[in-house]
Amino acid sequence: MNAGAGTAIVLFTRDLRVHDNPALHAACAEAERVVPLFVHDEAILAGPMAVPNRLRFLADSLADLRRGLRAAGGDLLIRRGDPAAAVAELAGRTGARALHLAEDHSAHALRRLEALRRLSLRVTTAPGLTVVPPGHLTPAKRDHYQVFTPYWRAWRAASPRPVLPPPARITLPDGLDPGPLPDPVTDASPGLMPGGEEHGRRRLREWVSHGLHDYARERDVLAHDGTSRLSAHLRFGTLSPREVLRFTAADEAFARQLAWRDFHYQVAAAFPDLAWRDYRPRPRTVRDDPRALEAWENAATGLPIVDAALRQLHHEGFMHNRARMITASFLTQALHLDWRHGYRHFRRWLADGDIPNNAANWQRLAGTGNDPRPRPLSPLRQAARFDPDGAYVRRWLPELQALEGAAVHRPWQAPPELRRTLDYPPPLLDLGP
Template sequence: MTRTAIVLFTRDLRVHDHPALAAACSAFARVVPLFVLDPALTGRSPNRTRFLHQSLAALRDALRDRGGDLVIRHGDPVAETIRLAGEVGAEGVALSADVSRHARTRERRLRAECERHRLHLRLFPGLTIVDPGAVRPAGGDHYRVFTPYFRAWQGALWREELAPPDRIRLPERLRPGSSPDGPPVGELPAPPPGESPHAAPGGEAAARRRLAQWLPTVDRYGDIHDDLAGDATSRLSPYLRFGCLSPLELANRAGERAGDPGGARFGPFVRQLCWRDFYHQVAAVFPEIATKAYRRGATEDWRRDPEALDAWTRGRTGMPIVDAGMRQLRAEGWMHNRARLITAGYLTKVLGLDWREGVAVFARWLLDGDVANNAGNWQWVAGTGNDSRPHRGFNPTRQAARFDPDGTYVRRWVKGGAPG
């Protein structure tokens, strides 16, 4: 009997270094790649919806190049996975583990349904470099402060990077065409329009092109990444958010490029990747990270001012460096990290508005609007999160003088960028 497994893709839209896909292709004769368009997640961000559709098209092409295909269904991911398993006679389901509240609820429901239908469910790593929970402080379930986490993270054993499968074989009776309420997989519709006219394209191929373009500058990252006008950051965060690029592969390539895997492996850029892992291990034990203050006893005396919030959102506060960042966000679906700190600090520490409102605005526009990192960073700035200095401020005038001294970044976006 030919053994068959389903690989349920979520936000791991790649074939390189994909542990769930690699394991399924190694252990099963037939593998069915599946993505379910979940109505519970649609409509939240036109920018990310467009990026997602582009990434699915790229994943489909990569799977077809290896003899496979991508089955796309619409509806509840658990119900659709179980239904497809029945159609193809699958024995098991492979899934990349995730930490958000939605992902963990989906996992619990899927596990229960797999047990009921006598299917084996196995979860795999791949969304972070070091698994959430793999390193823990003595007597605790997670690290609350970044620096001790980084020290422990540096000593963690990284898994082996995996090559993409050479060949993917579908069940003979599978017809990866139309589902009852969706388009044929071979006829994916054009990506829906996003709200940001200059947003980066989605997909693994685009991610790997961007990686090749940016990687030669990684050894100078520590000196240039805060230069707002220089725009020398990697811009790879959207591809990490959708899993178009493996964070482990990115860390490995960055360390190799630095020329000293034993030392510079943990240089400034890889340290930023560790921040991403840090917030994932926080969210794994504190799934309310986007809605509740993380720090016990945090002061939450926010005021309500819809007009001020709207002016901040549209880049019309009258503070040039803040308006530049917000206009970049609306134009590109992305914002320089230093500008994120400045704009978030202005909303919370200057305007006194609730960090949750900032989370919502960023979640709508950002291509990389990841729950753990978006909310974690907002709480860090607002003084309700993991910062050991909760009263830290980001004076916008001083920040502009330091990181955009000749005003190039401001002129680029305030004079040249549409305010919306």
């Protein structure tokens, strides 16, 4: 820490951690006193992204971040309202001359940054939301990569920034009211994982020790917990994607998933309409069928693999990645409903739901995204391959327990006397033999 260098404010946004936090690290390196700040932005709280599962995960993460900062001698100041107004008030109170925050490229983040730069402060943005920041890798004569494979080659060849240690000591100016933590969120999914850096780091350690070595083989098996379940921690920045890569870089299959995340972020930075406009407009059949949409949203399609996935989403605020692909393909390619309906439903429930990954993956499965050769997925073939004994479906659809083995995927083929005992709807579509 550079004694005598005055006071700096760190505005936490989606980097709710003390480990490998470039904005926090830079503030502590240059200033004698540091004011860590989080602002409950009214513009976000009034919008569609403020849903119970993410608010609960955020509340957990803020409480954990406050503990981490206090352990280093500091604290987390929590305010509500407009971020620029909160920063201006604290700068006036503390004499701060500098502001540090994580780089972000969403439309809202860019408007927030513009407002912050109108203040009488030196504003510095730092990387941290991705392994490779959007715009750092570009093909010749284009502002972003449109196809993943060449991006992956460039991403693997890039030299990532070093992982930074947590601050040893944070000195907070005297006389500042930390402000209250948010009220408990009581209407979140009952199986939602806890948020916070401590939980995220524990999950990372356990998964690297006991799950990573089987990832390439087990990641698509629906009944196994073969994925990292780190997505919500990456979305809120309770884990650093750069640090996650340091622990997992030797596993190419998992490193590709981090690269996919970065790929989607650079697409969204270049195409900010990703959540509501087709990235690659193509001729396609789109129906308006409120009954089919309601059945899909309520896990009542009559197709067990789809309904089980949506039950998992509603219970955990999470869905297995393979199940996301199956449900998205069924909605867009089989029911021919607009991908935006699915995007909004996932946005409502996913703890990890953010615009770049949620919208890009929905567009990819709908055939309007970055994949130049979209391929519809057969839900029955996917079920036979990735849930061959029906264990995933039986876990989430106990009403089908009477069906044995793979028969659980085709309840409409059960003997009539058994079918009449199942409290389960007929399929929306004729799915054939």
